[in-house]
Amino acid sequence: MSKKTSLEMEVKDLDLWYDTKQALKKVNMPVYKNKITAIIGPSGCGKSTLLRCMNRMNDIIDKCRIEGEILFDDKNVYRKNYDVVELRKRVGMVFQKPNPFPKSIYENIAYAPRIHGIKKKKSLDGIVQQCLKDAFIWEEVHDRMESSAMGLSGGQQQRLCIARALSIEPDIILMDEPCSALDPIATAKIEDLMRVLVKDYTVVIVTHNMQQAARVSDYTAYMYLGELIEFGETEQIFENPQEELTEKYITGRFG
Amino acid sequence: MVEEFHNELEKLKKQVVRMGNLAQDMLKKSVKALKEKDTDLAKEILNCKNEIANMDEKIEQDALKLLTLFQPMAKDMREMATVLKMITYLARIGRYGKDIANITLELAHKPHVKELVSIPYMAKEVDSMINDALTAFENEDVESIDGFTAREKNVDELRYSIFRECLTYMMEDSKTIKRCARYIMVARYLERCGDHAVKMAEKVFYMVTGDHIDLDPPGPTPDCEL
Amino acid sequence: MGIPYTPLEGLYILLAASSLLVLVIILSFYKKLGIGKEFTYAIVKGGGQLVLIALFLTFLFQTKLWIFLIWILLLTMIIVGGHTSAKRATHMPHAFQITTPSILIGATTALIVLALSRAMPLQPQYIIPLAGMAFGNSMSICSLSLDRLVREINLNRTGIESMLSLGIPSKQAMEEYNRLSIRAALIPTIDRLKTLGVIFIPGAMAGLLIAGTDPLVAAEYQIIVYLMIVGGGIITAMTVAFLARKKIFTEYDQLAEWLYKE
Numbered sequence: 001m002s003k004k005t006s007l008e009m010e011v012k013d014l015d016l017w018y019d020t021k022q023a024l025k026k027v028n029m030p031v032y033k034n035k036i037t038a039i040i041g042p043s044g045c046g047k048s049t050l051l052r053c054m055n056r057m058n059d060i061i062d063k064c065r066i067e068g069e070i071l072f073d074d075k076n077v078y079r080k081n082y083d084v085v086e087l088r089k090r091v092g093m094v095f096q097k098p099n100p101f102p103k104s105i106y107e108n109i110a111y112a113p114r115i116h117g118i119k120k121k122k123s124l125d126g127i128v129q130q131c132l133k134d135a136f137i138w139e140e141v142h143d144r145m146e147s148s149a150m151g152l153s154g155g156q157q158q159r160l161c162i163a164r165a166l167s168i169e170p171d172i173i174l175m176d177e178p179c180s181a182l183d184p185i186a187t188a189k190i191e192d193l194m195r196v197l198v199k200d201y202t203v204v205i206v207t208h209n210m211q212q213a214a215r216v217s218d219y220t221a222y223m224y225l226g227e228l229i230e231f232g233e234t235e236q237i238f239e240n241p242q243e244e245l246t247e248k249y250i251t252g253r254f255g
Numbered sequence: 256m257v258e259e260f261h262n263e264l265e266k267l268k269k270q271v272v273r274m275g276n277l278a279q280d281m282l283k284k285s286v287k288a289l290k291e292k293d294t295d296l297a298k299e300i301l302n303c304k305n306e307i308a309n310m311d312e313k314i315e316q317d318a319l320k321l322l323t324l325f326q327p328m329a330k331d332m333r334e335m336a337t338v339l340k341m342i343t344y345l346a347r348i349g350r351y352g353k354d355i356a357n358i359t360l361e362l363a364h365k366p367h368v369k370e371l372v373s374i375p376y377m378a379k380e381v382d383s384m385i386n387d388a389l390t391a392f393e394n395e396d397v398e399s400i401d402g403f404t405a406r407e408k409n410v411d412e413l414r415y416s417i418f419r420e421c422l423t424y425m426m427e428d429s430k431t432i433k434r435c436a437r438y439i440m441v442a443r444y445l446e447r448c449g450d451h452a453v454k455m456a457e458k459v460f461y462m463v464t465g466d467h468i469d470l471d472p473p474g475p476t477p478d479c480e481l
Numbered sequence: 482m483g484i485p486y487t488p489l490e491g492l493y494i495l496l497a498a499s500s501l502l503v504l505v506i507i508l509s510f511y512k513k514l515g516i517g518k519e520f521t522y523a524i525v526k527g528g529g530q531l532v533l534i535a536l537f538l539t540f541l542f543q544t545k546l547w548i549f550l551i552w553i554l555l556l557t558m559i560i561v562g563g564h565t566s567a568k569r570a571t572h573m574p575h576a577f578q579i580t581t582p583s584i585l586i587g588a589t590t591a592l593i594v595l596a597l598s599r600a601m602p603l604q605p606q607y608i609i610p611l612a613g614m615a616f617g618n619s620m621s622i623c624s625l626s627l628d629r630l631v632r633e634i635n636l637n638r639t640g641i642e643s644m645l646s647l648g649i650p651s652k653q654a655m656e657e658y659n660r661l662s663i664r665a666a667l668i669p670t671i672d673r674l675k676t677l678g679v680i681f682i683p684g685a686m687a688g689l690l691i692a693g694t695d696p697l698v699a700a701e702y703q704i705i706v707y708l709m710i711v712g713g714g715i716i717t718a719m720t721v722a723f724l725a726r727k728k729i730f731t732e733y734d735q736l737a738e739w740l741y742k743e
Contacts, residue, residue, distance in 0.1 A: 240465025252257030
């Protein structure tokens with residue numbers, strides 16, 4: 001962690017209520033540029049909620065109330081009339097279950113850039129190829145670009161989804177338990193991929209797998225019951241957590 | 256799963272304490288045998304050699320198995336790491352006990368240069384350090400290792416004073432050289448055991464607090480022409 | 482000309498015909514189909530409504546006030562249709578805000594075209610049955626498309642969220658499901674169009690034939706009616722898709738909360 005770190009995004013005093021249930025409590029967390037930040041914690045601790053706040057995927061109207069802010073480019077993404085479509089172009093997301101569009105491999109990648117206005121076949125071809133290469137899947141699919149993405153294995157599908165997220169050239173990639181549906185070999189590939197991606201992107205990953213968090217991330221946040229209990233460099237969190245709750249969770253002495 | 260790991264870890268730590276007691280015993284008895292020229296006791300110690308080696312082997316294998324199966328983190332990981340380090344130090348201490356027992360056998364046919372006082376005293380100091388390190392490990396309480404830096408310095412001083420004393424004897428009477436050279440070796444072994452006790456204390460401190468500590472910081476070397 | 486019996490005679494015949502229904506209801510209880518109760522209710526309600534409207538029509542055809550009264554009738558049709566259809570999306574808040582305008586726009590367009598093309602003379606005898614057909618049909622297409630749309634969106638929630646997360650606006654994200662829902666809603670109409678005259682003689686034509694019209698003219702008229710139904714139906718389905726976006730997504734392009742209850 002000798003390299004100089006700068007802030008990409010910052011969560012400040014974030015409170016989130018669903019109805020009367022408070023899902024996030026005064027969460028403060030930095031997201032450092034070109035680093036992988038892992039969010040860990042037991043089910044229902046609010047880690048996915050926090051992640052989905054970062055690209056505004058889950059603050060559904062009515063009973064959901066949010067206070068505090070998430071700063072991105074010095075602007076609060078929860079400001080009124082904030083352009084979430086623009087935000088999402090810069091904060092990509094990879095979901096728990098691989099979910100390619102039921103289209104060809106090529107279309108999966110080309111889809112979003114085309115909607116965002118890139119119409120020239122040549123430019124699209126370039127983007128598709130680059131994204132697939134960046135996501136370490138080009139070698140496996142370059143000779144069957146027109147076949148359906150649904151025919152790929154789970155691990156390949158997930159890498160395709162990562163490639164798809166790259167197609168909009170985001171600054172941040174959010175990953176919501178991206179390996180929970182994959183076997184260890186596919187998981188290892190995605191983890192390797194994350195370590196490479198982080199040179200050009202900022203990654204935030206929610207994971208249930210503590211070893212995974214320990215292996216891939218630079219920073220780790222431990223959440224419990226909607227609170228951020230501890231945030232620190234990954235080595236410190238896993239070797240010598242400062243909070244008893246973190247210690248208990250990490251060593252499995254929980255509940 | 257996790258429950259099982261923690262049970263296994265507890266068992267492992269108990270084994271380490273047992274091994275520690277054995278190592279302590281070997282060292283203590285070896286000095287007693289030396290002082291009293293008790294060859295039977297010295298032979299008994301030599302027989303313990305295999306036992307402590309086996310314990311070292313067994314604990315290491317068990318620990319590696321646990322590491323592989325459970326990939327412990329945080330305090331669990333620190334305990335495992337400490338166990339693995341501790342057994343190495345303890346095995347060494349046991350071996351020094353064996354070495355001193357060997358010296359006892361070598362010196363058995365001759366009287367001591369004079370009655371042994373400094374060596375047993377030094378051994379007592381070292382033993383209490385090993386004991387405190389083990390207690391700290393067993394109770395996960397670092398209080399008992401508080402004065403280790405000073406105690407380590409003290410043991411060093413004792414070694415040099417034994418060295419100087421032996422030098423005097425050897426200069427006075429060349430017939431004592433063979434014996435005194437052995438005494439110097441014993442003092443050297445005991446001093447090494449003290450070092451191991453300090454190392455153990457450092458590891459225990461890491462295990463309990465997660466922080467690294469240097470209990471034997473480099474200071475001015477004691478004034479002595481070695 | 483027309484049906485050769487008086488209302489009273491008709492009642493006897495009705496009772497005779499009802500015996501079949503009684504049989505069906507008994508059967509449904511016996512087989513535990515679970516529709517007996519609702520079925521009975523529907524028949525009683527529907528039958529009652531028909532009788533009431535018959536009485537109302539009898540009055541309407543005789544009075545000069547029809548030009549005002551017909552508006553009440555049309556309004557009732559829209560409101561009832563809108564609310565009935567709205568029940569298809571159980572959890573969608575204020576679904577009638579979608580269904581009512583969709584039915585209104587679809588059916589009215591069809592009726593205006595009919596009126597302008599003089600296929601529908603501006604007399605209650607024509608307006609009322611044709612408006613009934615137009616609204617009824619728009620309502621069923623509205624229900625079908627709304628139901629399908631909500632179902633598709635729910636089934637493809639992760640797919641849609643993926644699109645949203647790629648910065649694709651909700652309008653484009655739901656495009657494909659709009660297409661599916663419009664197509665699905667029109668399938669029964671199109672199927673009926675294909676089998677016209679083969680499997681069944683459609684309502685309007687049947688009516689005309691019973692009334693003694695020349696079969697060729699009746700067929701012509703039926704085609705006109707079908708064009709109206711298809712045209713109005715497509716417009717309704719499209720309006721549903723267009724309006725539903727505001728209900729399915731929040732103003733910040735997130736899938737709305739109620740979808741998670743569906």
